[in-house]
Amino acid sequence: MRNRTWLLVVVCLAVIVAACGDGGAGTTTAAPGTTAAPGTTAGSATTAAAGTTAATGEPTGYAELDQAMAGDFAGTTVEIVAQWVEGEAENFNASLDPFREATGIDVQYEGLTDYELTLQTRVDGNDAPDLAQIAQPGKMISYASEGQLVDISPWFNTDKLVEEQVGGFFELTQFDGGVYGVYYKTDVKSIVWYPVEPFEAAGYTIPTTWDEMTALSDQIIADGNGNPWCIGIESEAADGWVATDWIEDIVLRTAGVDFYNQWWKHEVPFNSPEVLAAAEEMASIWFAPDYVYGGNVAINATNIRDVANPMFDPAGPQCWFQKQAAWIPEFWPGNRDVSDRSQWANPPGEASSFFYLPGIDPAVGNPVLGAGDMFVMFTDGDRPEVRALLEYLATPQGAQAWIELGGFISPNTTVPVEWYTSYPNTELVPILNNADSFGFDASDLMPAEVGAGSFWTGMVDWVAANGEGTEEIFQSIEDGWPAG
Amino acid sequence: MAGALEPQAQVNSGSGWLILRDLVLAAVVVILIWLGLGILRSETMLSGLGPFVGKLVQALVALAVGVVGIWALFIVVNSLVEYLPARATNAIRPFVFVLPAIAVVSLYLVFPAVGTIIQSFTEVPEGEGLLYNYAQAFSDPKLLLALRNNAIWLVLAPAGALLIGLTFAGLVDRIKREALAKIFIFLPLCISGAGAAVIWRFVYEWRPPGRPQIGILNAIVTLFGGDPIPWLQEIPTNTLALVVVMIWLQAGFAMVILSAAIKGVPTELVEAARIDGAGEFQTFVRVVLPSIRGSMITVFTTIAIAVLKVFDIVYVTTNGNFDTDVIANRMFNEMFRFRNFGFATALAVILFLAVVPIMVVNVRNLRQQGIGV
Numbered sequence: 001m002r003n004r005t006w007l008l009v010v011v012c013l014a015v016i017v018a019a020c021g022d023g024g025a026g027t028t029t030a031a032p033g034t035t036a037a038p039g040t041t042a043g044s045a046t047t048a049a050a051g052t053t054a055a056t057g058e059p060t061g062y063a064e065l066d067q068a069m070a071g072d073f074a075g076t077t078v079e080i081v082a083q084w085v086e087g088e089a090e091n092f093n094a095s096l097d098p099f100r101e102a103t104g105i106d107v108q109y110e111g112l113t114d115y116e117l118t119l120q121t122r123v124d125g126n127d128a129p130d131l132a133q134i135a136q137p138g139k140m141i142s143y144a145s146e147g148q149l150v151d152i153s154p155w156f157n158t159d160k161l162v163e164e165q166v167g168g169f170f171e172l173t174q175f176d177g178g179v180y181g182v183y184y185k186t187d188v189k190s191i192v193w194y195p196v197e198p199f200e201a202a203g204y205t206i207p208t209t210w211d212e213m214t215a216l217s218d219q220i221i222a223d224g225n226g227n228p229w230c231i232g233i234e235s236e237a238a239d240g241w242v243a244t245d246w247i248e249d250i251v252l253r254t255a256g257v258d259f260y261n262q263w264w265k266h267e268v269p270f271n272s273p274e275v276l277a278a279a280e281e282m283a284s285i286w287f288a289p290d291y292v293y294g295g296n297v298a299i300n301a302t303n304i305r306d307v308a309n310p311m312f313d314p315a316g317p318q319c320w321f322q323k324q325a326a327w328i329p330e331f332w333p334g335n336r337d338v339s340d341r342s343q344w345a346n347p348p349g350e351a352s353s354f355f356y357l358p359g360i361d362p363a364v365g366n367p368v369l370g371a372g373d374m375f376v377m378f379t380d381g382d383r384p385e386v387r388a389l390l391e392y393l394a395t396p397q398g399a400q401a402w403i404e405l406g407g408f409i410s411p412n413t414t415v416p417v418e419w420y421t422s423y424p425n426t427e428l429v430p431i432l433n434n435a436d437s438f439g440f441d442a443s444d445l446m447p448a449e450v451g452a453g454s455f456w457t458g459m460v461d462w463v464a465a466n467g468e469g470t471e472e473i474f475q476s477i478e479d480g481w482p483a484g
Numbered sequence: 485m486a487g488a489l490e491p492q493a494q495v496n497s498g499s500g501w502l503i504l505r506d507l508v509l510a511a512v513v514v515i516l517i518w519l520g521l522g523i524l525r526s527e528t529m530l531s532g533l534g535p536f537v538g539k540l541v542q543a544l545v546a547l548a549v550g551v552v553g554i555w556a557l558f559i560v561v562n563s564l565v566e567y568l569p570a571r572a573t574n575a576i577r578p579f580v581f582v583l584p585a586i587a588v589v590s591l592y593l594v595f596p597a598v599g600t601i602i603q604s605f606t607e608v609p610e611g612e613g614l615l616y617n618y619a620q621a622f623s624d625p626k627l628l629l630a631l632r633n634n635a636i637w638l639v640l641a642p643a644g645a646l647l648i649g650l651t652f653a654g655l656v657d658r659i660k661r662e663a664l665a666k667i668f669i670f671l672p673l674c675i676s677g678a679g680a681a682v683i684w685r686f687v688y689e690w691r692p693p694g695r696p697q698i699g700i701l702n703a704i705v706t707l708f709g710g711d712p713i714p715w716l717q718e719i720p721t722n723t724l725a726l727v728v729v730m731i732w733l734q735a736g737f738a739m740v741i742l743s744a745a746i747k748g749v750p751t752e753l754v755e756a757a758r759i760d761g762a763g764e765f766q767t768f769v770r771v772v773l774p775s776i777r778g779s780m781i782t783v784f785t786t787i788a789i790a791v792l793k794v795f796d797i798v799y800v801t802t803n804g805n806f807d808t809d810v811i812a813n814r815m816f817n818e819m820f821r822f823r824n825f826g827f828a829t830a831l832a833v834i835l836f837l838a839v840v841p842i843m844v845v846n847v848r849n850l851r852q853q854g855i856g857v
Contacts, residue, residue, distance in 0.1 A: 236803070237799065240805075293692065294695075295692070297714045297717060298692050301691075448823065453821065453822055457804075464805075
């Protein structure tokens with residue numbers, strides 16, 4: 001009996017410790033903040049020197065930043081938060097160090113875990129930071145409409161921003177006649193992977209227009225080299241999202257970014273003629289005979305991680321093109337489960353590389369699809385030193401350290417390309433810098449019922465029907481758009 | 485513990501001093517528990533101790549409040565009750581011990597259930613009536629499809645599991661290595677629904693014709709020269725394919741219960757039937773089956789309840805695509821993906837209402853068998 005009692009106590013203790021473990025994670029979010037002390041180590045001083053030569057030498061084009069660089073705000077404190085923790089926090093801090101060194105402003109960076117919820121809680125609790133990173137433009141709009149954010153347009157040199165950044169980023173920061181954010185970081189999705197060696201051996205050349213791409217697809221079929229496209233949209237609970245990226249890329253290319261932004265804001269119907277036309281364009285690849293490996297059944301049955309398996313078939317590529325963002329090589333055969341990238345059997349850039357998904361309508365040009373992070377200023381933060389930091393983050397120097405450390409693409413086209421040193425960013429940045437416009441992943445911007453619901457499942461239904469009933473499917477997505 | 489209670493009984497003579505002492509004691513215990521909860525609730529009080537020590541202290545405080553604190557509370561409240569007249573003591577004491585359990589059940593079961601029902605009526609867009617969510621639910625074609633699928637599941641899954649379980653229980657009843665044979669049917673019961681779904685995903689796996697088929701079903705189909713069949717995409721094969729997973733999971737449960745019931749059928753009855761000239765099959769159908777009717781109803785209703793709530797199998801295999809959606813999966817999506825609390829709670833209530841009649845049959849049947857519930 002006594003023994004059992006003790007057993008019970010031990011079990012209870014174990015359960016409680018386990019429960020506290022979960023709860024503890026939430027309460028220790030303050031811990032990373034302690035790493036936000038201004039960088040005064042020897043290592044950061046050297047990068048600081050490199051960064052400030054460009055910044056202090058000539059006027060930056062931003063009023064408050066010039067004042068700060070002159071030391072006018074030394075001794076003040078700015079609080080900035082983002083979702084970047086651990087390695088990314090170190091990289092971001094390294095990018096902030098030159099500013100700290102040159103201005104004497106104490107920039108306290110805090111990387112928050114469970115970011116969106118934590119930020120919301122702090123804002124609700126009147127404890128908003130001065131500057132905060134926002135990944136979802138919709139979140140910026142909701143904060144701005146609550147009156148929590150500063151309209152930066154009266155004092156920020158937005159002309160410079162518009163001039164330097166790829167078209168499309170600035171539009172995403174506009175709301176109700178004001179400007180509420182500055183884009184800092186981005187990525188690029190509009191790329192197509194292909195197996196380099198067999199591709200060159202077959203004498204194929206990289207297509208630079210949509211028509212060249214379909215002509216090459218036809219040629220691959222005619223050459224008896226299998227199917228041109230590897231496509232799969234099965235993705236556990238997120239089946240269909242790959243197809244939504246395709247639609248978005250094609251809408252950007254056929255109807256342009258202005259229409260595109262109206263589309264995800266639902267200022268035009270989801271099933272506008274432009275969108276249906278884009279779907280037809282997509283169907284001419286997805287549902288054309290022999291175009292896709294395994295046909296429409298394979299598209300629905302193949303998991304995203306397995307899509308490229310036939311591309312790396314020992315007997316030679318069974319399919320040649322995979323449109324997917326730069327993270328996909330992790331899942332290729334011979335790479336997955338190999339944590340040491342130098343041991344990968346199909347290293348990206350060698351076994352396979354990518355080309356830009358070509359534009360369609362010359363009048364629209366070459367857009368890119370992607371996502372990105374902006375910084376917003378909360379109302380308590382409207383002080384000259386905070387303005388100076390926000391301006392600093394818009395300059396190339398504001399991201400230089402992170403760019404050089406790798407894993408960062410700036411929306412600012414004036415960033416010297418030689419700062420980018422590691423693949424695939426060395427290849428992605430020229431694509432972004434040459435782009436005529438930038439479209440933010442629309443399914444991430446639409447209400448979840450659509451963007452993570454009916455749009456996904458609609459695409460699955462569409463593929464299951466092998467491209468039949470396009471109008472009905474898009475109509476039903478439109479009908480299901482939540483009111484208000 | 486008993487030792488602590490007995491002295492209290494002896495001082496029942498009613499010394500005011502002792503009553504006061506116990507009252508103070510009770511107040512101290514309540515205050516200590518309150519303070520302990522305050523420490524647990526506070527985010528800052530323990531943060532100075534560092535993550536590990538802080539957590540350890542947190543755990544010890546939780547233990548002190550949860551085990552020692554509740555224990556102390558029982559003792560002091562019990563001793564206070566002792567001062568009441570004997571009849572009152574006897575009337576109240578059971579509640580002293582049962583109330584905490586009732587409180588916990590109310591807090592974690594009744595309260596959220598009532599909250600869900602209320603929310604399903606009140607979480608509506610401005611200007612809409614109380615029944616808005618329900619009207620939406622029954623006019624949404626995709627949801628009607630889910631309801632239809634639930635109905636298919638409700639008929640096929642319990643019936644299939646019952647039939648297989650019964651057949652197996654009857655067949656292995658008197659063979660030599662009965663336990664060993666039963667283990668194979670019983671084993672899937674130990675696997676979670678999600679785990680089973682992952683296994684069956686592989687069974688149903690489809691690869692384009694000409695490629696090596698890694699799914700066993702399509703491997704067999706292609707072995708005999710057929711084209712691989714996309715089991716999870718073809719309508720209505722896919723819903724049936726998912727029902728099979730449920731049957732596979734539940735047949736073991738049916739077999740165990742029914743096997744025990746068959747063994748409970750009096751030998752005299754079976755022998756009498758034999759003497760009367762009934763064959764093996766006839767005995768089983770005419771004598772054994774009617775005798776285990778109650779157990780069969782139990783099995784059927786229990787599986788039916790599990791089937792109505794089915795979520796994991798669908799979520800893992802098709803996520804409701806290709807016309808395989810069920811209410812619980814839709815509820816999950818509405819709740820956690822779309823944050824439509826009103827719609828999701830309305831679905832929860834519909835599901836609850838659908839389960840209730842089956843539950844009633846189940847409980848009534850158990851009562852008839854003399855198992856009080």
